[in-house]
Structures are given as structure tokens and as C-alpha cells.
Amino acid sequence: TGSGAALASPASFDVLARTVAGRRLIYLDSAATTLRPRPVVDAVCRYYTTNGANIHRGKHLLSEEASDQYERVRIQTAEFVGARSEEIVFVRNTTEALNMVAAGLDLNADDLVLGSLDAHHSNLLPWRVRSRLRLIPVRPDGGLDLAEFERALAEGPRVVALTACSNVTGVYSPLDGLIRLAKQAGAIVVVDAAQSLPHRREIFRAAGADFVAFSGHKMCGPTGVGVLCGRMSALERLRPVMLGGGTVDWVDTQGHRIRKVPHRFEYGTPDIAAVIGFGAALSYLDELGEREIREHDTVLANALLAECARRDTVRVIGPAPDGDHAGVVSMELPGFARLDEVARALSDSFGVMCRSGHMCAQPLVDGLAGGQVLRMSTYIYNSVTDVEEAFHCLDKVLEAL
Ligand code: PMP
Numbered sequence: 001t002g003s004g005a006a007l008a009s010p011a012s013f014d015v016l017a018r019t020v021a022g023r024r025l026i027y028l029d030s031a032a033t034t035l036r037p038r039p040v041v042d043a044v045c046r047y048y049t050t051n052g053a054n055i056h057r058g059k060h061l062l063s064e065e066a067s068d069q070y071e072r073v074r075i076q077t078a079e080f081v082g083a084r085s086e087e088i089v090f091v092r093n094t095t096e097a098l099n100m101v102a103a104g105l106d107l108n109a110d111d112l113v114l115g116s117l118d119a120h121h122s123n124l125l126p127w128r129v130r131s132r133l134r135l136i137p138v139r140p141d142g143g144l145d146l147a148e149f150e151r152a153l154a155e156g157p158r159v160v161a162l163t164a165c166s167n168v169t170g171v172y173s174p175l176d177g178l179i180r181l182a183k184q185a186g187a188i189v190v191v192d193a194a195q196s197l198p199h200r201r202e203i204f205r206a207a208g209a210d211f212v213a214f215s216g217h218k219m220c221g222p223t224g225v226g227v228l229c230g231r232m233s234a235l236e237r238l239r240p241v242m243l244g245g246g247t248v249d250w251v252d253t254q255g256h257r258i259r260k261v262p263h264r265f266e267y268g269t270p271d272i273a274a275v276i277g278f279g280a281a282l283s284y285l286d287e288l289g290e291r292e293i294r295e296h297d298t299v300l301a302n303a304l305l306a307e308c309a310r311r312d313t314v315r316v317i318g319p320a321p322d323g324d325h326a327g328v329v330s331m332e333l334p335g336f337a338r339l340d341e342v343a344r345a346l347s348d349s350f351g352v353m354c355r356s357g358h359m360c361a362q363p364l365v366d367g368l369a370g371g372q373v374l375r376m377s378t379y380i381y382n383s384v385t386d387v388e389e390a391f392h393c394l395d396k397v398l399e400a401l
Pocket of ligand 1: 031032093094095096120122123163165166167192194195215226360
């Protein structure tokens with residue numbers, strides 16, 4: 001990666017063989033969702049072509065085989081994040097995991113919840129509708145205002161909902177310290193790790209977070225599978241809000257007995273194929289290497305910021321060049337009111353896929369950037385050349401518009 005080449009072979013990602021307007025496609029929207037390598041697509045396909053049965057229901061061969069594969073991915077996920085397999089709950093996505101926690105804690109309307117201004121809407125709305133949510137401000141460099149955080153902790157929040165890495169600024173939170181302070185203040189700590197876990201496998205348990213949420217589709221897995229990872233003691237105190245098949249082990253005309261953790265949270269038929277595909281994604285990432293993925297992220301982050309620094313046509317939202325940030329950059333383009341037109345031209349005329357708008361983090365984008373940004377975000381299949389070419393195309397689009 002030191003050379004700036006892609007870490008994963010782009011040839012494993014069939015989408016990257018597409019051309020747009022006669023040019024090779026450059027995918028810079030991995031913060032929205034990543035592409036999937038062939039082994040992941042094959043694993044999904046193999047489940048549907050060779051099995052297709054439901055899990056945990058039947059005693060026949062196909063069902064037992066599918067259940068086995070599904071449960072093996074639970075073990076694999078636990079190893080990946082450094083948890084016990086009973087602490088891994090498969091859900092649909094980060095949004096569902098955060099809603100399950102917010103609803104299951106049975107908050108009172110006057111409970112104080114501390115969130116942060118850089119929260120994704122998914123780590124903001126589930127709290128706001130159930131509690132007194134206070135958003136800790138973010139400094140212009142994208143970091144949390146620590147003095148304000150400590151002052152707010154003194155008021156005894158019931159929950160602290162942290163964002164491990166902003167999907168707008170790409171700034172990583174100093175999680176260990178924040179979690180330690182929040183735990184000392186007696187709060188339940190919930191971490192949205194949707195943007196950090198694809199690059200960094202922090203051992204959240206060591207720092208003591210109670211719940212961590214992330215999505216498979218942001219780390220080369222299929223859509224339709226996410227993870228709620230909780231400490232066993234925290235999961236045991238969480239009320240399961242969705243009940244039905246899969247969540248109980250006994251029901252009669254008068255009552256029922258809830259299954260043990262994690263099964264009590266996995267209601268109905270899950271996206272079995274997606275979970276199996278997610279297992280293939282974890283294997284793929286393991287083969288690339290934890291340290292290599294982390295370092296490649298930093299190489300691309302620095303390349304993005306370096307390209308921005310060379311231009312007076314863009315203003316970066318957030319990260320200081322020497323800060324701790326992911327390969328995600330959001331920009332304002334002074335003088336350009338229609339960033340969606342810029343994104344559209346980059347896509348249709350140059351084959352560069354990036355994002356415009358508020359990124360589902362409207363309070364932050366309103367606060368730091370006047371409501372809209374152009375975002376480029378990278379992953380293991382991107383090279384420094386991708387970044388350089390994308391900015392070269394951006395120059396041409398801005399000249400033409
Ligand atoms: N949190 C963050 C930081 C995110 O970037 C995203 C996805 N953009 C989400 C939560 C929501 O993830 P999902 O759509 O998979 O629920």
C-alpha cells in the first residue's frame with residue numbers, strides 16, 4: 001500500500017470492470033455502501049442454488065446445513081470484533097440495531113441522552129423521540145468538543161451515544177477516552193461503528209462500550225445484514241421489542257418464555273443469504289490483513305486531503321491534515337450552489353461515483369457547511385491514482401459548469 005496501489009485486487013470486484021462514457025469507473029462512494037468481491041457474491045449465490053432452506057426451524061438436512069453456516073458466521077463475527085459469539089445479534093443494518101437499543105432501554109421522556117453533532121440521523125432520531133437528547137458540538141476540525149462533553153457528563157446522562165467515525169468528516173473519535181469517561185459517569189454507552197469497523201477493529205469491549213452497531217454492507221458484505229454487538233450483561237437487560245417466531249422457546253394460550261440472548265432479538269426469518277455472504281466478506285478482509293486495511297485507509301485519507309489542499313476550488317469540511325481520519329472527505333465548492341449537478345457530471349461524463357447532499361447528518365452539514373457537501377469516500381479496492389484522477393475530473397467539471 002505504500003505505493004498507493006489498491007489493497008484488494010480490483011479484478012475481484014466485477015463492478016469495477018464497467019465503463020461509463022468510455023472511461024473506467026471510479027467508485028468513491030464506499031461510505032454509503034461498499035462493493036462486494038466475487039467470493040461474497042458467490043457465497044450468496046451458493047446458498048440460493050444449493051440450499052435455500054430456513055434456519056433453526058427444521059431438522060432436515062438442508063435446514064441443519066443452513067443453520068450451521070449461519071451460526072458459523074456468528075462465531076466468525078465474534079472473532080473479528082473480539083467478542084463472544086453469544087454477544088453477536090444479527091440485525092438488518094446499523095439503523096435497526098440502534099433503534100432496537102433505544103426502544104429496548106425503555107427510556108423516560110426526561111432521561112438525558114448525550115449524542116454528538118456529527119451523528120448520522122440513525123444515531124440521533126431513535127434517541128430524540130424517546131428522551132431529552134443533547135448534541136455535543138463538534139469543533140471546526142471535526143473533533144468532539146471535549147470540554148462540553150465532560151460538562152454534560154456531570155449532569156448524569158442515562159445514555160451516551162457515540163459516533164466512532166463521522167460519515168461526513170471521516171474524523172475518528174478518541175473512543176477509548178470518551179467511553180471511559182462515560183462509563184465513569186454511570187452512563188450506558190452505545191457506539192455507532194458503521195464507518196469505523198470497516199477500517200479499524202477497535203476492541204470496544206476493552207474500553208467497555210455496552211452496545212456497538214455496524215452494517216455488513218459497508219465492509220464488503222451484502223445489504224440486509226448488520227450487527228448489534230453487546231456485552232452479555234447489557235443484552236440481558238435490554239427488552240426485546242420485536243417478538244414472534246425465533247424469539248421464544250415455549251408458548252401456550254396464556255404465556256411464553258423468551259429465548260436466551262442473542263436469539264431473543266432475532267425475530268422472524270433473517271436474511272440468511274446475506275449473513276452467509278457476510279461471513280465470506282469477513283474471510284476476505286481477514287486475508288487482506290487488519291493492519292494493512294487500517295494503513296491503506298490512512299494512505300487514501302492523506303491522498304484525499306492532499307488533493308484538496310492543492311486547490312482553492314474546494315473547502316474541506318472537518319479534518320485537520322494531521323488529524324486521525326478515514327478515507328472520506330466532504331467538500332464545499334465555493335461559488336457552486338448545485339452540488340448535485342457536480343456529482344451528476346462527475347458520474348455521467350467521467351465515470352466517477354461520489355455523493356452530494358447532507359449525507360444523513362443534516363445538523364452537522366448545516367452547521368459546518370451550509371447544508372450540502374460533495375463527498376468522496378474510499379475503500380480497499382481504491383488506489384491513490386483513483387483519488388488523483390477523480391480530482392482531475394472534478395477540475396474539468398468545475399471549469400465546464
Ligand atoms: N451511521 C453511520 C455513521 C453511517 O455512515 C450510516 C450509513 N451511512 C449509518 C449509521 C446507517 O447505516 P445503515 O443504512 O446500514 O443502517
